[in-house]
Amino acid sequence: MAFDSLSAFLSMGGHAPYVWSAYGATAALLLGVGWHARAERRRVRRDLARRMRRERRQAEAADASTDEGPTR
């Protein structure tokens, strides 16, 4: 381990603002991109399932109306 204490680790020998902002920006990018990929995947699947349900309902409704036969 390169540091004697937690505070030494956090202060990075006086370079804390530089080290932590660089790591912070990187972590934000990785987490943001990873989270977005996951959310996008869920959204696409949910939207597609919803669309298929709606189409099935419409098809059933169309079937039902033709089953009743022509009305006079």
Add this chain to the structure above:
Amino acid sequence: MWAFLHKLGSPKGFYAISGRWLPALWGVAVALILVGGVWGLVFAPADYQQGNSFRIIYVHVPAAFLAQSIFVAMAVAGLVFMVWKIKLADMAAAMMAPLGAGMTFVALFSGAVWGVPTWGTWWQWDARLTSMLILLFLYIGVIALRGAFVSRDGGARAASLLAMVGVINIPIIKFSVEWWYTLHQPASFSITEKPAMPAEMWLPLLSMVLGFYAFFLAVTLTRTRSEILRRESSKRWVRALVEERR
């Protein structure tokens, strides 16, 4: 081999094959980045000249590698799309562009905050820094150009073309530190030579670089799969897939 490649080139085959590899790929990416990050931040010894600010290389170097590699990948995908009309290549190119732009930004930003304590300045119009800034603008251009077209095919062609032309900038970035050596130091690592650093300094860097590449692959595969579902939503196999997952 050809049969496998052919299958990989079709959206349906790609979806099935990438689905089998993705969980392991995500696992490898997260593990390598966590190991490399903790190792580099906590265990690697401080540099005798730069002190602890040198730890920034563990995010700066992998981000700069990816920034360039993703652009090359985008140009190759653009070529494949333009020559063989493989839609999948264009989908992948579209999905990787934002990550490439993000990596370029992180490379520039982490370089700037490293420059303050080390060079005494956060920015110079040095050849390496300037060509990386141009890379960021090229990424933004590729993304904006794609979005500016009403027809998807028009946007795809324009974006492919700009990526194929813009890739000229990559060798310029690579050799900038040798042709115009003003501020940024030449590469610290090469494949052919032993690194001029102790192992406890470069091993975490290797872990981070490999982890970033695995992360790029995992994100691109995951996003391309979503894009396939979006674009091929009327295909029977996509419908069957959504049915069975319910």
